[in-house]
Amino acid sequence: MPTSPKPRREGDVMNVIIPKERRKTKAELELEAAFDRVGAALPGAGREAAFARFTGTGLPHRRIEAYHFTDLRSLLATAPEPAARPSLAEATAAVGADVFAASEPARVVLVDGWFSPKLSDLTGLGEGVTVASICDTMSSGGSVEGIGRLIGGRAVESDPLVALALAFWTDGVVIRVAPGATMARPLEIRHLASGKPVTACVRHLIEVGAGGKAEIVESHESPDGVVIHAHELTELVVGEGAEVTLIDRQREGDEAVRLSTLVVSLADRSKLDHTVVTLGARLARTQVFARLGAEVDLQTRGATLVRGRTHADATLVVEHAGPNSVSRELYKSAVDDEATSVFQGRISVERAAQKTDGRMGAHAVLLSDRAEAKAKPELEIFADDVACAHGATVSEIDETLKFYLMSRGIPADETERLLIHAFLGEVTDAIPHEGIRGAISAEIDGWIDGRGK
Amino acid sequence: MLEIKNLHAEIENEGREILRGLDLTVKAGEVHAIMGPNGAGKSTLSHVLAGKPGYRVTEGSATLDGVDILDMDPSARAAAGVFLAFQYPVEIPGVANMTFLKAALNAQRKTRGESEILTPDFMRLVRTEAGKLKIGQDMLKRPVNVGFSGGEKKRNEILQMAILQPKLCILDETDSGLDIDALKVVSEGVNALRSPDRAFIVITHYQRLLDHIRPDVVHVLSKGRIVKTGGPELALELEAKGYADFAEAAA
Numbered sequence: 001m002p003t004s005p006k007p008r009r010e011g012d013v014m015n016v017i018i019p020k021e022r023r024k025t026k027a028e029l030e031l032e033a034a035f036d037r038v039g040a041a042l043p044g045a046g047r048e049a050a051f052a053r054f055t056g057t058g059l060p061h062r063r064i065e066a067y068h069f070t071d072l073r074s075l076l077a078t079a080p081e082p083a084a085r086p087s088l089a090e091a092t093a094a095v096g097a098d099v100f101a102a103s104e105p106a107r108v109v110l111v112d113g114w115f116s117p118k119l120s121d122l123t124g125l126g127e128g129v130t131v132a133s134i135c136d137t138m139s140s141g142g143s144v145e146g147i148g149r150l151i152g153g154r155a156v157e158s159d160p161l162v163a164l165a166l167a168f169w170t171d172g173v174v175i176r177v178a179p180g181a182t183m184a185r186p187l188e189i190r191h192l193a194s195g196k197p198v199t200a201c202v203r204h205l206i207e208v209g210a211g212g213k214a215e216i217v218e219s220h221e222s223p224d225g226v227v228i229h230a231h232e233l234t235e236l237v238v239g240e241g242a243e244v245t246l247i248d249r250q251r252e253g254d255e256a257v258r259l260s261t262l263v264v265s266l267a268d269r270s271k272l273d274h275t276v277v278t279l280g281a282r283l284a285r286t287q288v289f290a291r292l293g294a295e296v297d298l299q300t301r302g303a304t305l306v307r308g309r310t311h312a313d314a315t316l317v318v319e320h321a322g323p324n325s326v327s328r329e330l331y332k333s334a335v336d337d338e339a340t341s342v343f344q345g346r347i348s349v350e351r352a353a354q355k356t357d358g359r360m361g362a363h364a365v366l367l368s369d370r371a372e373a374k375a376k377p378e379l380e381i382f383a384d385d386v387a388c389a390h391g392a393t394v395s396e397i398d399e400t401l402k403f404y405l406m407s408r409g410i411p412a413d414e415t416e417r418l419l420i421h422a423f424l425g426e427v428t429d430a431i432p433h434e435g436i437r438g439a440i441s442a443e444i445d446g447w448i449d450g451r452g453k
Numbered sequence: 454m455l456e457i458k459n460l461h462a463e464i465e466n467e468g469r470e471i472l473r474g475l476d477l478t479v480k481a482g483e484v485h486a487i488m489g490p491n492g493a494g495k496s497t498l499s500h501v502l503a504g505k506p507g508y509r510v511t512e513g514s515a516t517l518d519g520v521d522i523l524d525m526d527p528s529a530r531a532a533a534g535v536f537l538a539f540q541y542p543v544e545i546p547g548v549a550n551m552t553f554l555k556a557a558l559n560a561q562r563k564t565r566g567e568s569e570i571l572t573p574d575f576m577r578l579v580r581t582e583a584g585k586l587k588i589g590q591d592m593l594k595r596p597v598n599v600g601f602s603g604g605e606k607k608r609n610e611i612l613q614m615a616i617l618q619p620k621l622c623i624l625d626e627t628d629s630g631l632d633i634d635a636l637k638v639v640s641e642g643v644n645a646l647r648s649p650d651r652a653f654i655v656i657t658h659y660q661r662l663l664d665h666i667r668p669d670v671v672h673v674l675s676k677g678r679i680v681k682t683g684g685p686e687l688a689l690e691l692e693a694k695g696y697a698d699f700a701e702a703a704a
Binding site for chain 1: 504526530547553564613617
């Protein structure tokens with residue numbers, strides 16, 4: 001059992017009803033106090049209901065199957081204050097060098113979860129592409145058409161991280177690509193941190209109309225040594241025949257917590273090429289819930305690099321609802337020191353989804369004796385004419401390969417570098433955009449070079 | 454060039470002794486063939502010289518130009534000039550052949566205190582050597598040995614040898630898995646590398662390879678020791694009579 005510190009009976013915490021069966025954790029109490037304080041002032045509807053869903057279960061723990069390997073009740077000791085909107089000076093100070101600059105993307109910049117129009121550059125995205133702050137839209141009395149549609153009434157609604165994001169989000173962007181329109185250049189959503197110990201919570205809605213094309217890269221950065229909790233909830237609606245590339249790369253600070261959920265709906269004949277790269281954070285969980293129509297092509301890949309005592313979790317649920325769709329899931333992790341990587345993946349094929357072709361692989365390489373990798377791939381098939389497979393491996397660096405390279409004069413450390421890079425290359429080499437691929441590849445080399453330092 | 458004295462080596466986990474007091478001297482410019490029955494220790498000798506993990510040297514020494522190589526790690530031995538052409542070259546997914554060749558050459562140069570090769574010079578070198586071995590661009594771009602045929606893998610070994618220019622080349626059953634045509638290409642590649650300041654140890658079961666790579670000296674290895682040494686005619690004798698005599702002689 002995770003230990004639960006005795007709740008302090010003071011201030012607004014006094015009013016919290018504590019169920020008899022267990023004491024709430026410090027983090028849970030802090031979340032409740034925070035919601036009481038800020039919830040009512042935040043725009044949009046449904047926050048009370050979402051927070052009630054969260055308090056109904058509290059932080060998920062190991063006896064909740066979806067969180068068996070990532071027990072948030074014990075991993076989250078505290079919940080920092082929700083972030084206030086930073087001043088322009090604070091926001092500007094948060095902006096560092098952009099690793100994707102060479103790809104010349106348009107840019108949405110959010111600092112501590114708040115959109116900063118002054119730091120963003122939304123020019124050159126082309127006809128039919130719009131980007132707007134959700135908070136600004138709602139605060140000025142407007143509504144955001146379609147927001148929450150992929151969540152309401154679906155299983156994902158009961159996920160505690162989704163509930164928390166729905167209760168606490170401060171801002172985010174709605175990106176729309178009109179039917180038939182194409183983004184003229186990639187769009188980067190940059191999530192930055194002012195360096196204050198806060199909880200930053202954003203939600204985005206990305207809607208690509210029928211036949212539209214979009215290329216989006218999300219980047220997440222925060223400084224080392226600060227306890228920052230970053231929550232994100234993104235809904236991605238890919239219209240009929242639309243094509244989307246989405247790259248999500250995080251290099252949060254070494255004390256940061258990143259909890260992201262991506263909910264995707266893929267209409268008939270659409271394509272999504274999705275990559276998650278995890279290079280930082282003390283605790284990270286990336287959840288992907290995808291629902292596929294007919295003749296869809298979904299590629300989702302992950303590269304996780306963890307060391308120290310960090311814990312990174314990639315959780316994936318792919319539902320094939322229509323026939324003749326293809327999905328490929330490939331998640332790889334390199335785990336050093338005392339770090340832990342977790343992969344949970346489920347492909348479920350509904351009765352109507354005949355001729356589904358699904359293949360899921362999860363592979364981890366352990367770089368130290370105390371590193372851990374946990375993988376749980378699952379298939380759930382209700383159609384009778386499908387080709388689905390899954391596989392998981394956990395291994396060390398292959399001594400035979402290492403000797404072969406060394407026998408040609410390559411020193412031991414350089415040999416490991418080549419082999420780790422090659423192992424993860426299967427994920428990163430598949431990133432379609434050359435500039436983004438190159439930037440991520442260089443960051444992976446940087447991570448490898450930082451080993452043992 | 455290579456001086457092996459009273460070499461004893463065993464398999465680390467089993468403690469089973471494979472090399473039992475092996476002596477061998479190879480001078481620069483010479484080609485030595487080592488033949489012998491299965492289990493005699495031929496491959497073990499090549500592995501111990503290259504520094505493959507899993508073996509323990511319990512006694513004796515091996516020096517290359519007077520320098521003890523047995524305490525060096527495999528990459529240092531390679532930089533010192535040892536090259537082992539593998540019986541079963543290893544497939545390395547995700548590492549392009551070209552990247553690998555360049556990394557190996559530059560690592561060796563760095564260890565020896567030389568500067569990195571310029572990319573145009575490297576490209577020219579690879580093109581020339583690959584051409585001689587009938588290795589096309591696609592084989593250079595593909596990951597090391599992945600999806601290569603048996604013959605392609607062996608040609609790739611010789612390409613590495615040609616680019617790295619080692620002092621001592623050890624060929625471990627390079628003829629295994631080769632058809633006649635591939636054997637010819639590989640042998641020509643090896644012969645082109647023969648030079649007064651380079652030595653070869655050719656490990657093989659069969660005389661056939663020695664028709665293409667003519668040895669100066671032929672040794673018979675049995676039960677972990679060299680039991681007979683002679684000229685090229687010894688290989689012909691073995692081909693005719695088999696190893697039965699030597700197995701007994703060593704026993």
